[in-house]
Amino acid sequence: MTASIRGKSVVITGASRGIGLGVAKGFAAAGAKLTLLALDGPIVAKAAELGATGFAADIRDGEAVSMALAALTRIDVLVNNAGLELMTPLAEGGAEVEEAFRRIIEINIIGTQIVTRRALAKMASGSCVINTASTWGRVAEPLFGAYVASKHAIIGLTKTWAKELGPKGIRVNSICPGWVRTDASMRSLRNMSARQSIDEDELLATIVGGQALPGLMEPEDMAEPYLFLASDAARNITGQSLGVDRGDVPW
Numbered sequence: 001m002t003a004s005i006r007g008k009s010v011v012i013t014g015a016s017r018g019i020g021l022g023v024a025k026g027f028a029a030a031g032a033k034l035t036l037l038a039l040d041g042p043i044v045a046k047a048a049e050l051g052a053t054g055f056a057a058d059i060r061d062g063e064a065v066s067m068a069l070a071a072l073t074r075i076d077v078l079v080n081n082a083g084l085e086l087m088t089p090l091a092e093g094g095a096e097v098e099e100a101f102r103r104i105i106e107i108n109i110i111g112t113q114i115v116t117r118r119a120l121a122k123m124a125s126g127s128c129v130i131n132t133a134s135t136w137g138r139v140a141e142p143l144f145g146a147y148v149a150s151k152h153a154i155i156g157l158t159k160t161w162a163k164e165l166g167p168k169g170i171r172v173n174s175i176c177p178g179w180v181r182t183d184a185s186m187r188s189l190r191n192m193s194a195r196q197s198i199d200e201d202e203l204l205a206t207i208v209g210g211q212a213l214p215g216l217m218e219p220e221d222m223a224e225p226y227l228f229l230a231s232d233a234a235r236n237i238t239g240q241s242l243g244v245d246r247g248d249v250p251w
Helices: 018-029 043-049 062-069 095-120 145-168 183-196 200-209 219-230
Strands: 009-013 033-038 053-056 077-080 128-132 171-177 241-244
Touching: 009 018, 009 095, 018 033, 018 043, 018 077, 018 219, 033 043, 033 062, 043 053, 062 095, 077 095, 077 219, 095 128, 095 145, 128 145, 128 219, 145 171, 171 219, 183 200, 219 241
Parallel strands: 009 033, 009 077, 033 053, 077 128, 128 171, 171 241
Antiparallel strands: none
């Protein structure tokens, strides 16, 4: 599977930590030529460790994205992974909740659209887009309205873009991770624990105990599903949302 990845030009957003970094490590090991984007400065050093090129760029800023992609003559694989996960309770808080809601939508949806539009000019037949959605893009989770809505939107964009870009020979799919040990998910776990007055370890045990396969996934566990969708083995797959959640959500 990974043989068809070697030498490909791969762009990954949100790659300084979590799933993005885990996926970047997988593509680096498969011999891809990586360009990594993230909002924070450490992305440059993280990229260098993988033999990749890193850019600190806000994906909501089209000019910054264009500058980050300017040196690339082609993009074979675009992984839209950058995202923000915060609580946005409907009936609580003030301006800070509204600002968080707006920021999540701008990053998770608008930012994804901006990066994809900028990358398309460098994508030819045979290339592909992989969007990071979430199991919460198929179900609901109280208090996370903006994040849940944004991931539902990503699945919708995946289906729409697959139809738009199919005639150009470009595939578009998404991956819906379940619970993965990332800074964002552990922050959400802490917040959920505090609100429910349940010990964090107890809550996590309940969550992973509800999976068909128990246990919490690590960021590196996510690399192979992305590699599969980017490979020639998935050449007939487009418009799909692949659940990688250890049986957390009934698909």
